[in-house]
Amino acid sequence: xxxxxxVPILETENLTRYFDIGGKQIVHAVDGVxxxxxxxxxxxxxxxxxxxxxxxxxxxxxxHPKTKGTVKFRxxxxxxxxxxxxxxxxxxxxxxxFQDPYSSLNPRMTAGEIIGEGLRLQTNLKNNQIKEKVSDxxxxxxxxxxxxxxxxxxxxxxxxxRIGIARALILExxxxxxxxxxxxxxxxxxxxxxxxxxxxxxxxxxxxxxxxHDLSMVRYVSDRMAVMYLGSIVEVGKAxxxxxxxxxxxxxxxxxxxxxxxxxxxxxxxxxxxxGEIPSPVNVAPGCRxxxxxxxxxxxCSRVTPNLLPLKDVxxxxxxxxxx
Amino acid sequence: MTVGxxxxxxxxxxxxxxxxGGVVQAVRGISFSVSKGQTxxxxxxxxxxxxxxxxxxMGLIPIPPGRITSGSALLKGHEILGRSVIRxxxxxxxxxxxxFQDPMTSLNPTMTIGDQIAEPLQVHRGYSYREAFRxxxxxxxxxxxxxAAKRAKQYPFEFSGGMLQRAMIAMAxxxxxxxxxxxxxxxALDVTIQAQILDLMQDLQKETEMAIILITHDLGVVxxxxxxxxxxxxxxxxEHGTVxxxxxxxxxxxxxxxxxxxxxxxxxxQSVLEPIQGSPPDLFSPPxxxxxxxxxxxxxxxxxxxxxxxxxxxxxxYTRCWMHHRESPLKPAxxxxx
Numbered sequence: 148x149x150x151x152x153x154v155p156i157l158e159t160e161n162l163t164r165y166f167d168i169g170g171k172q173i174v175h176a177v178d179g180v181x182x183x184x185x186x187x188x189x190x191x192x193x194x195x196x197x198x199x200x201x202x203x204x205x206x207x208x209x210x211h212p213k214t215k216g217t218v219k220f221r222x223x224x225x226x227x228x229x230x231x232x233x234x235x236x237x238x239x240x241x242x243x244x245f246q247d248p249y250s251s252l253n254p255r256m257t258a259g260e261i262i263g264e265g266l267r268l269q270t271n272l273k274n275n276q277i278k279e280k281v282s283d284x285x286x287x288x289x290x291x292x293x294x295x296x297x298x299x300x301x302x303x304x305x306x307x308x309r310i311g312i313a314r315a316l317i318l319e320x321x322x323x324x325x326x327x328x329x330x331x332x333x334x335x336x337x338x339x340x341x342x343x344x345x346x347x348x349x350x351x352x353x354x355x356x357x358x359x360h361d362l363s364m365v366r367y368v369s370d371r372m373a374v375m376y377l378g379s380i381v382e383v384g385k386a387x388x389x390x391x392x393x394x395x396x397x398x399x400x401x402x403x404x405x406x407x408x409x410x411x412x413x414x415x416x417x418x419x420x421x422x423g424e425i426p427s428p429v430n431v432a433p434g435c436r437x438x439x440x441x442x443x444x445x446x447x448c449s450r451v452t453p454n455l456l457p458l459k460d461v462x463x464x465x466x467x468x469x470x471x
Numbered sequence: 472m473t474v475g476x477x478x479x480x481x482x483x484x485x486x487x488x489x490x491x492g493g494v495v496q497a498v499r500g501i502s503f504s505v506s507k508g509q510t511x512x513x514x515x516x517x518x519x520x521x522x523x524x525x526x527x528x529m530g531l532i533p534i535p536p537g538r539i540t541s542g543s544a545l546l547k548g549h550e551i552l553g554r555s556v557i558r559x560x561x562x563x564x565x566x567x568x569x570x571f572q573d574p575m576t577s578l579n580p581t582m583t584i585g586d587q588i589a590e591p592l593q594v595h596r597g598y599s600y601r602e603a604f605r606x607x608x609x610x611x612x613x614x615x616x617x618x619a620a621k622r623a624k625q626y627p628f629e630f631s632g633g634m635l636q637r638a639m640i641a642m643a644x645x646x647x648x649x650x651x652x653x654x655x656x657x658x659a660l661d662v663t664i665q666a667q668i669l670d671l672m673q674d675l676q677k678e679t680e681m682a683i684i685l686i687t688h689d690l691g692v693v694x695x696x697x698x699x700x701x702x703x704x705x706x707x708x709x710e711h712g713t714v715x716x717x718x719x720x721x722x723x724x725x726x727x728x729x730x731x732x733x734x735x736x737x738x739x740x741q742s743v744l745e746p747i748q749g750s751p752p753d754l755f756s757p758p759x760x761x762x763x764x765x766x767x768x769x770x771x772x773x774x775x776x777x778x779x780x781x782x783x784x785x786x787x788x789y790t791r792c793w794m795h796h797r798e799s800p801l802k803p804a805x806x807x808x809x
Binding site for chain 2: 196339406413418
């Protein structure tokens with residue numbers, strides 16, 4: 148008998164997504180990402196804009212076809228390019244919560260229609276049963292059932308994000324990609340949404356990929372943290388450990404740039420401001436992608452692409468020649 | 472907060488907007504001052520009036536529908552509200568420089584970066600185009616844009632977000648203003664680029680001794696940059712003090728609420744995030760009492776009906792909360808964990 152807990156819920160191998168933008172230019176948005184997510188785990192994914200974190204989330208769910216590589220859900224390989232039957236099948240298991248609660252809800256549909264749409268398409272429930280479930284979910288995400296007949300513009304940003312959460316979770320998926328679910332919200336409301344997600348995760352036994360650029364929030368939310376740079380993962384490990392004891396030079400700089408809400412500590416920290424900006428992901432040259440900004444760059448870095456390898460003494464995977 | 476060094480002083484500023492839904496009281500009587508070489512951070516969530524307050528004193532709100540109903544803004548002792556020139560100098564661009572949140576939409580897409588930086592120098596300082604453009608290259612160099620001479624001839628679409636924000640800073644400081652107003656200057660940027668921009672602003676401040684008014688919602692940025700902090704809520708300042716006072720001796724429940732809602736990076740102190748329940752009040756009909764009372768865990772009956780006054784905890788640190796009244800049944804010192 149196979150022990151279910153040992154099969155990761157999601158496993159990607161060499162997952163790659165290129166975009167051909169014409170003129171022999173190819174954007175390497177996601178480039179050979181291999182990572183696994185265990186049942187009921189929260190994997191945080193951080194990186195600068197343009198590092199490919201959102202594209203990774205979308206490729207995993209089949210919203211973009213894969214250029215190369217595989218995604219396995221509970222050991223079963225997902226199709227390279229989804230057709231509508233695939234979406235029908237997998238959207239019951241895997242869902243996504245989107246970044247912008249303003250543009251991700253159809254302004255011509257009521258909250259009730261938005262939340263209930265999945266049920267209408269995926270199940271044989273009757274209208275009144277759907278209505279009952281929608282009203283149930285409105286309460287679960289902290290809204291009221293009479294909000295059902297309102298349109299998105301009648302809600303605040305935090306409330307819309309709750310609608311987005313209810314929409315994604317009403318089919319009771321096992322796996323959810325949260326793509327920057329809080330970055331459009333105010334600080335006081337962010338915590339409301341984070342706690343709501345945490346509670347729902349506990350009660351439903353969800354597995355989450357939590358994509359964000361707010362490092363403190365990702366550290367707080369996640370079990371494990373993966374740091375992405377220009378389409379590939381440079382470091383993975385326990386969230387606290389990656390944050391407090393970063394190994395990869397890029398992680399180190401990223402953590403150092405993250406301002407902490409504590410004036411004394413913040414002013415006593417040496418500045419780790421990095422030179423330059425994330426390079427263009429078009430036609431990426433071989434070698435370490437971080438080489439041109441790295442403070443510890445060596446000769447080998449511009450020739451050989453480092454692999455994501457486990458470290459000896461800590462539970463961590465790092466893609467850097469310094470550690471190999 | 473010594474009177475002699477005050478460069479810029481706002482007193483009792485109130486701003487309203489006429490809308491189809493009624494009159495929005497966006498700013499409801501705020502006062503603050505900044506001194507030379509100092510940074511004041513104005514913190515608050517969206518809709519609390521922090522941007523409107525600085526835009527109104529710069530004359531950047533459309534009138535009508537906007538209206539400044541009361542208050543004064545003194546720059547070096549001269550009233551600037553409703554005026555665009557003091558002592559023969561333009562205020563906007565010359566005395567006060569401003570940088571905006573979104574560098575992508577704040578620059579003119581049809582003009583080169585160099586021309587845009589040169590423009591204020593031509594307008595305010597009477598430079599010739601050639602002189603102004605040469606100065607623009609120098610400014611780009613000062614804001615650490617590599618290959619400034621080449622970059623000055625490029626258009627905004629050829630710049631990244633961080634570079635555009637540098638160009639915007641170059642433009643804002645071109646006429647050596649005494650005050651730089653930065654309205655969420657790094658909100659649209661990544662943390663790595665944010666660190667670069669904040670470093671740059673601090674370096675420039677040291678060089679030119681300009682005052683900075685920094686509007687932000689990020690307490691991390693405040694912790695790093697500010698000398699003084701004003702916390703705004705529902706159009707009013709609810710707490711004001713030095714950065715140490717506001718962070719380590721927070722006196723208003725909203726300030727405490729904000730801090731508890733953010734993850735700290737100290738694993739010892741890390742408990743659960745405590746969100747602030749509810750949402751800010753409707754400024755069409757602001758509550759007669761304290762704006763925060765509907766969300767405050769300690770609200771009393773007086774909070775609903777009457778505005779608290781300023782309670783000074785020490786010179787320069789005040790809060791507006793009834794709990795600091797001497798007859799209050801709730802003693803803040805017992806309720807707050809710090």
